[in-house]
Amino acid sequence: MEALVASLIGVLTAVGVYLMLRRRTFPVILGLTFLSYAVNLFIFASGRLTVNAAPIIGTAGTYADPLPQALGLTAIVISFGMTAVLMIMAIGGHLEAGHDRVNLDHPDEDQPQGQPDDHPWDQP
Amino acid sequence: MMGHWIIAPVVLPAIVAGVMVVAMRGDLILQRAASVAAIVALNAIAMALLWAATANGPEVYFLGDWPAPFGIVLVLDRLSAMMLVLLSGLALAVVLYAIGSGWDGKGAHFHALLQFLLMGIAGAFLTGDAFNLFVFFEVLLIASYGLMVHAGGGTRTRAGIQYVAFNLVGSSLFLFALALVYGVTGTLNMADLAEKLPALPEGDVALLRVAAVMLIMVFAIKGALVPLQFWLPGTYGNAPGVVAAMFAVMTKVGAYATLRFGTLVFPPDLPATGDLLGTLILPAALVTLIVGAIGTLGATTLPRLAAFAGISSMGTAFLAIAAFTPETTAVALYYVLHSTLATAVLFLATDLVSRRRSQLRLEESAPPIADAGLIGALFLASAVAMAGMPPLSGFIGKLLILDAFREQAALIWPVVLVSSFLMLLGFARAGSRLFWLPTATVAEPAKPLREPLAFCAAFALLAALVALTILAGPVTEWLSGTAASLYDGQGYIAANRLGQEG
Numbered sequence: 138m139e140a141l142v143a144s145l146i147g148v149l150t151a152v153g154v155y156l157m158l159r160r161r162t163f164p165v166i167l168g169l170t171f172l173s174y175a176v177n178l179f180i181f182a183s184g185r186l187t188v189n190a191a192p193i194i195g196t197a198g199t200y201a202d203p204l205p206q207a208l209g210l211t212a213i214v215i216s217f218g219m220t221a222v223l224m225i226m227a228i229g230g231h232l233e234a235g236h237d238r239v240n241l242d243h244p245d246e247d248q249p250q251g252q253p254d255d256h257p258w259d260q261p
Numbered sequence: 262m263m264g265h266w267i268i269a270p271v272v273l274p275a276i277v278a279g280v281m282v283v284a285m286r287g288d289l290i291l292q293r294a295a296s297v298a299a300i301v302a303l304n305a306i307a308m309a310l311l312w313a314a315t316a317n318g319p320e321v322y323f324l325g326d327w328p329a330p331f332g333i334v335l336v337l338d339r340l341s342a343m344m345l346v347l348l349s350g351l352a353l354a355v356v357l358y359a360i361g362s363g364w365d366g367k368g369a370h371f372h373a374l375l376q377f378l379l380m381g382i383a384g385a386f387l388t389g390d391a392f393n394l395f396v397f398f399e400v401l402l403i404a405s406y407g408l409m410v411h412a413g414g415g416t417r418t419r420a421g422i423q424y425v426a427f428n429l430v431g432s433s434l435f436l437f438a439l440a441l442v443y444g445v446t447g448t449l450n451m452a453d454l455a456e457k458l459p460a461l462p463e464g465d466v467a468l469l470r471v472a473a474v475m476l477i478m479v480f481a482i483k484g485a486l487v488p489l490q491f492w493l494p495g496t497y498g499n500a501p502g503v504v505a506a507m508f509a510v511m512t513k514v515g516a517y518a519t520l521r522f523g524t525l526v527f528p529p530d531l532p533a534t535g536d537l538l539g540t541l542i543l544p545a546a547l548v549t550l551i552v553g554a555i556g557t558l559g560a561t562t563l564p565r566l567a568a569f570a571g572i573s574s575m576g577t578a579f580l581a582i583a584a585f586t587p588e589t590t591a592v593a594l595y596y597v598l599h600s601t602l603a604t605a606v607l608f609l610a611t612d613l614v615s616r617r618r619s620q621l622r623l624e625e626s627a628p629p630i631a632d633a634g635l636i637g638a639l640f641l642a643s644a645v646a647m648a649g650m651p652p653l654s655g656f657i658g659k660l661l662i663l664d665a666f667r668e669q670a671a672l673i674w675p676v677v678l679v680s681s682f683l684m685l686l687g688f689a690r691a692g693s694r695l696f697w698l699p700t701a702t703v704a705e706p707a708k709p710l711r712e713p714l715a716f717c718a719a720f721a722l723l724a725a726l727v728a729l730t731i732l733a734g735p736v737t738e739w740l741s742g743t744a745a746s747l748y749d750g751q752g753y754i755a756a757n758r759l760g761q762e763g
Contacts, residue, residue: 157430162422169429176436183444205443208392212436215399219432222406223425230422233415239426241419241495 142182149175162227162237166220173216180209263313267322267337269306270345270383273299278376293360296372300352303379307345314342315739318746319756321389329757330453336389338753339743340594344386344517347598348510351605352379354722355507358609361714362616364503367412374411377404378507385514389757391442391449391526394518395435398483402428405511408504409496420499427492431482438475445469452757454526455750458533466533473527473534477519477541484515485575486542487549494556497568502612505564509604512575513597519582520590524747529585542583547676549576554680557687562621566691567604567611570647573684574600577677581662589665590744595737596658602726603646603655609719610639614695617710623694630695631709635716637696642723644688649681654730661737 149171156168184202192203231237277299285291313320319338323329356375358364365371381401388394410421443449445465446457461469478489485493493512497505519542527534553573560566578600581593615621617630630636642653649659659677666673729736746752 157426165426169426169433172430172433176433176440179437180440180443183440185444205440208439208443211392211396215396215432216429219399219403219425219429222403223422223429226406226410226418226422226425229410229413230415230419233418239423241416241423 138186138188142178142186146175146178146182149178160239162230162239165239166223166227169223170216170220173212173220176216177209177213180205180212262317263310263320263337265322266306266309267320267335267387268324270303270310270349270387271335271380273303273306274376274380274383278373278380281373281376282370289366292372293365296356296375297353297360299376300349300356300379303349303383304346304353307342307349310337311339311342311346313337314339319753321756321758328761329759330448330450333393334389334450334452334757335384335387336452336753336756337387338756339746340517340520341386343594343598343740343743344513345383347513347601348379348382348386350725351507351510351601351722354605354609354718354725355503357721358506358612358715358718359503361712361716361718362503362612363712364412364501364612367501370407371411374404374407375507377401378408380404382510382514386517389451389753391451391454392439395432395439398435398514399432401511401514402432405508408507409500411501411504417499420495424492424496427482431479434475434482435479438472438479441468441472441475445472450757450759451521451525452750452754453759455528455754456759458526458531461533469533470537473522473537474541476522477538480515480519480522481542481545482515484512484519484579485549485572486515486545486579487552487572487576488545490549490552490572493572494565494568497571497608498562498564502564502608502615505567506605506608506612509571509601509608512571513578513601516575516578516582516593516597519579520593520747523582523585524590525750525753528748528750536585539583539585542579546576546579546583547673549573549579550676550680552576554683554687557684558690560687560691561623563611563614563623563691563695564608564621566623566687567607570607570684570688571600571604573680574604574647576680577659577662580673580677581665584665587741587744587748589662590747591737591740592658592661592665594740594743595654595661595733598736599646599654599658599726599729602722602729603643603653606639606719606722606726607643607647609715609722610636610643613639613715613719618695623691626698632716633696637692639719639723640692640695642726644685644692646726648684648688650685652730654726654733657730657733 153168153172156164159165184205187199187201190199190201192201194200277295281292314337322335324333378401381397381404384397385394388397406425409424410418445468482489523538527538529536550573553569553576556569557566560569578593578596581589581596613636618627620627646653646655649655663674
C-alpha cells in the first residue's frame with residue numbers, strides 16, 4: 138500500500154507541476170488543483186498508513202492518527218477557497234484582456250495589439 | 262500579564278471587518294471611521310503588548326484553554342510585539358493615506374480587506390504553532406489578493422493572477438514541509454518542536470533537513486529572496502500605490518518567520534540542521550541585493566523602480582539574518598524596521614507622482630507635475646533612506662551590517678557598497694527625469710490635487726523614519742536584548758508549559 142500511495146502522490150505532483158508550467162491560465166489552475174490533491178494525500182500519509190483502525194486510543198491495538206485528518210481537512214478547505222478566488226480572477230482577467238495567456242502584455246514594447254503571438258503548441 | 266489581550270490583535274480586525282461587510286456596505290464614511298478607530302485601538306493594544314513583553318518576557322495564550330502541544334497557542338514575546346507595533350503603525354499611515362487620496366473609494370471593500378490583512382499578519386506574528394502559521398499566511402494572502410486587484414483594470418487583474426498562482430505554489434510547499442515535520446516529530450507546536458528536535462533519531466535527519474529547506478523556500482517566496490522574487494515586481498508595480506505600501510510589511514513576514522524558525526526550531530546548534538539555513542540564505546541574499554540594485558537602475562516605470570528597491574532592501578535584511586548570531590540578528594531587526602518604513606514611504610511617494618503624471622514611463626517626457634516641490638522632497642528622503650545614505654536610518658542600518666560582517670569583509674562589503682551605489686544612481690536618474698526634466702507641452706500649469714491628509718500620512722511615516730534614526734541608540738539596545746532572548750529559547754519554551762494542564 139505504501140508504494141501505491143507514494144507513487145500516486147508522485148504522479149499527482151508531476152502532473153501538477155507540468156500543468157503549472159503551461160502558458161495559459163486554465164491549465165495553470167488545473168495544475169494547482171492537482172498539486173493540492175497531492176499535498177492533501179501527503180498530509181494524510183504523514184500520520185502513517187493504517188487499515189481498519191479507529192482514531193481512538195485504547196479500543197484496539199492499532200489506531201489511526203486523527204491529527205493529519207484534521208490538518209488535511211483544513212488544507213482541503215483552504216485550497217478549495219483559493220482555487221475559487223483564482224478562478225474568479227482568471228475569468229475577470231480573461232474578460233478584460235480577451236485571452237487567457239499568463240504572460241503580461243507590455244504595452245510599452247513595440248508589439249502590435251491584437252496580433253496573435255501564439256505558438257502552434259499553445260493553441261487551446 | 263496581558264491575558265486575553267494577546268488575542269485582541271487577531272480578533273479585533275476580524276470583528277471590525279465582518280461588521281463592515283455586513284452592516285456598513287456602501288457607506289464609505291462609516292467604513293472609514295470604523296477602520297481608523299480599529300487601527301488606532303490596534304496601535305494602543307500593540308504598544309501595551311510591547312510594554313508587557315519587555316517587562317515580563319514571553320507569555321502564552323491557550324486557545325480554548327487546551328494545554329500546549331495539543332491545542333493551538335499564541336505566544337507574545339519581544340519580537341512578535343515589535344512586529345505588531347510596526348504593523349499597526351504602518352497600517353495607520355496607510356489607512357489615512359488611502360482616505361486622503363481617495364483610493365479606498367475606487368473599489369468595494371477596501372477597508373474590510375485591509376482589516377482582514379491586518380488580522381492575518383498579526384496572527385502570523387503571534388502564533389506559536391507551525392500549522393497555524395500556515396493558516397494565518399492564507400488569511401493574509403487571500404486579503405492581499407483582494408487588495409492587489411483593488412480598483413481593477415486589465416493588467417492589474419492579470420498581474421494578480423500571477424501573484425495568486427505563485428503564492429498557491431508556495432502554500433503547497435509549506436504544507437509538504439509541515440507534513441514532513443509532523444511525520445518525523447509528531448508535533449507542530451514550535452516550542453514542542455524545539456524540545457524534541459535535538460533528540461531526533463539518526464534515520465530521520467535527512468527528512469527533517471528536506472523539511473527545513475522547504476520551509477526556508479516558502480519564507481523566501483514571502484520575503485522575495487532571489488531566485489523566488491519573480492512575483493514581486495509585477496505585483497507591487499501593478500498594485501495600487503497605497504496597497505503596495507501596506508505590502509511593505511508582508512515581505513517582512515517572510516523575514517520574521519525565517520528568524521523565528523532559524524532561532525527557535527532550527528537553531529544553529531541543532532545537530533540535524535546545523536548551519537544549513539545560513540549557508541543557503543547568505544548567497545541568495547547577496548544575489549538578491551545585486552538583482553534589486555540592477556533592477557532599480559534599469560526600471561522603466563517608477564512603481565517597478567520602487568519594487569526593485571524593496572527587493573534590494575530585503576536582500577540586505579536577509580544578509581543580516583543569514584549569519585544567525587545574536588549580534589547580527591539585532592542588526593537585522595533594526596534593518597527590518599527601517600526597510601518597512603522606507604519602502605512604504607517610497608511607495609507612497611511613487612503613488613503621489615503616478616496619479617499626477619500623464620506618463621508612467623520614465624523615458625517619456627511629460628508636463629511638470631503639480632506639488633512637485635513637496636513630492637520631490639518626499640521622494641528624495643525615501644531614496645536617501647533606501648539607498649542607505651546619511652542622514653537617515655538606512656545609513657545606520659547598512660553601517661551596522663558592514664560592522665557586523667568585519668570577518669567576511671572581502672565578500673560582503675563590496676556587494677553591499679556597490680549595490681547601494683547602483684541604487685543611488687537609479688534613484689538619481691529617476692528623480693532627475695521626474696522632477697528636473699519635465700517638458701511643458703501644455704500652456705496652463707497642472708492643477709494641484711487637494712489631498713492634505715495623504716501628504717500628512719506620507720510625511721508621518723517619514724517622521725517615524727527620522728525618529729528611528731535619532732533614537733538609534735536606545736532602539737538597537739532594546740533590539741540586542743530581543744535578539745539575545747531569541748537565541749535563548751528557554752523562556753519561549755517554558756512559557757508554553759508543555760504537557761501541563763492549564
